[in-house]
Amino acid sequence: EVQLVESGGGLVQPGGSLRLSCAASGFTFSNYAMKWVRQAPGKGLEWLSTINSGGITTYADSVKGRFAISRDNAKKTLYLQMNNLKPEDKAVYYCGRRGESPAGQGTQVTVSS
Secondary structure (H helix, E strand, O other), X not given: OOEEEEEOOEEEOOOOOEEEXXXXXXXXXXXXXXXXXXXXXXOOEEEEEEEOOOOOEEXXXXXXXXXXXXXXXXXXXXXXXXXXXXXXXOEEEEEEEOOOOOOOOOEEEEEOO
């Protein structure tokens, strides 16, 4: 059974940083491209970033230069380093396998002073 557990969210001031983690189990993590998406209040899912099995990364324009996706295949963990956070980054953040709907419970990020 595929399991993805996000963590690391919280309340941060504008300009602050957070690092999200996504612990994977139930599949061969290193073989899969992985992604981060988010859902802001009242809005649909927004794709943020993907990292393929070889470590190649892509980003949405809204987070390019501020967020960095990475993976540790030995730990079966996906990360999202978020810097210079803005109030509009407030959302529930989910990880997932590329091409699939998010399977985890997500982690809440709130950016507010």
